[in-house]
Amino acid sequence: MSARVALVTGGTGGIGTAICRRLADLGHKVATNYRNEDKAGDWQRRMQADGYDITMVKGDVGSPEEAEALVRGVEEKLGPVDILVNNAGITRDTTFHKMMPQQWSEVINTNLNSVYNMTRPVIEGMRARKWGRVIQISSINGQKGQYGQANYAAAKAGMHGFTISLAQENARFGITVNTVSPGYIGTDMVMAVPEDVRAKIVAQIPTGRLGMPEEIAYAVAFFIPDEASWITGANLSVNGGQYMGW
Numbered sequence: 287m288s289a290r291v292a293l294v295t296g297g298t299g300g301i302g303t304a305i306c307r308r309l310a311d312l313g314h315k316v317a318t319n320y321r322n323e324d325k326a327g328d329w330q331r332r333m334q335a336d337g338y339d340i341t342m343v344k345g346d347v348g349s350p351e352e353a354e355a356l357v358r359g360v361e362e363k364l365g366p367v368d369i370l371v372n373n374a375g376i377t378r379d380t381t382f383h384k385m386m387p388q389q390w391s392e393v394i395n396t397n398l399n400s401v402y403n404m405t406r407p408v409i410e411g412m413r414a415r416k417w418g419r420v421i422q423i424s425s426i427n428g429q430k431g432q433y434g435q436a437n438y439a440a441a442k443a444g445m446h447g448f449t450i451s452l453a454q455e456n457a458r459f460g461i462t463v464n465t466v467s468p469g470y471i472g473t474d475m476v477m478a479v480p481e482d483v484r485a486k487i488v489a490q491i492p493t494g495r496l497g498m499p500e501e502i503a504y505a506v507a508f509f510i511p512d513e514a515s516w517i518t519g520a521n522l523s524v525n526g527g528q529y530m531g532w
Contacts, residue, residue, distance in 0.1 A: 289313045290419075290510075291364045293357070295347050295404055296374030297340070298329045300473030301423065304499035305371055308507050310338050314369065317341035317360040347374045348395040353403035366415065367408045371506055372401045372445070373423040375438075382436040390437045397441035401448055409456070418461035419510050422449050423502070426469040426525045442467075446521050453519035462518040466505045469525025472496040492527035 292309045296302045297318025310316045320326035320342050333340050341363050345356030360367060375397045378389040405420055412418025427435055428442025446465045453463040470476055470487050476496065477484075488495060505524045508514060523529065 289315060290368035291366060292316045292369035293360050293367045294318045294371040294373055295400065298326065301471060301499045301502050302373045304503040305373060305506050306340050307338060308503035310340065312507060315364045317343060317364060319343055319345045319347060319356050321346055347400035347404055350403045354407045357407040366411050368417060369419040369510060370404060370408050371421045372404055374400055377438050379434045381434050385437065393437040394441050398444045401445055412461050413456065413459040416460040420452065420463045421506055421509055422465045424465045424467040426467055426529050429467055429531060430529045450519045457518055462509060462515060464509045464518060465521040466502060467521055467523045468497060468502045469528045470496050471499055471502060473499060490528055497524060497526055
């Protein structure tokens with residue numbers, strides 16, 4: 287596989303870090319965004335200590351202007367973006383009858399609007415070069431719903447609607463667009479949940495365990511090679527069998 291430029295949003299989180307590492311291991315030039323200077327510096331130093339040179343560019347993916355500036359910044363440092371992984375996401379959980387407008391809009395903006403904000407500045411270049419990969423990181427809860435997550439589930443389900451439309455529009459330009467829908471992954475956020483709650487979650491997973499960030503990164507990498515060029519508009523569920531659909 288030839289080396290490409292890959293931009294992973296939300297790359298400093300648990301899943302994002304694993305994706306950055308995996309793509310770098312495959313020989314790609316990898317970039318991610320950040321908002322907090324101190325946290326970004328700490329993350330980059332840890333990555334460098336492990337032998338990874340990940341380019342970091344400041345930018346809020348929820349802002350169309352900052353997202354475009356982020357893409358242009360990556361292009362200046364590394365070249366045109368060939369692989370975009372829309373991974374950035376947040377939660378603001380509460381039952382819908384108690385949900386405030388800000389809780390709804392923050393999640394929709396960061397998790398769904400960001401997909402437009404990031405993909406729009408790269409898609410024309412991909413079309414011109416006749417090659418591209420756009421991969422959304424959705425969620426099992428975008429497939430089956432989840433109590434207290436009407437905002438999150440709506441955003442994550444919307445990501446796949448975006449995927450299948452963009453896939454149709456760009457298939458003849460050598461661009462594939464796909465979704466990965468993780469189940470419950472053993473990130474810091476999930477491991478911070480009380481042990482008894484985690485045990486209840488694991489009890490619902492046929493494989494009997496939480497997933498690992500590296501397993502999501504593997505799924506992302508599956509869509510990238512030229513051998514995967516006939517796979518587009520797909521949703522790959524990576525959830526240990528917790529939710530099974532066609």
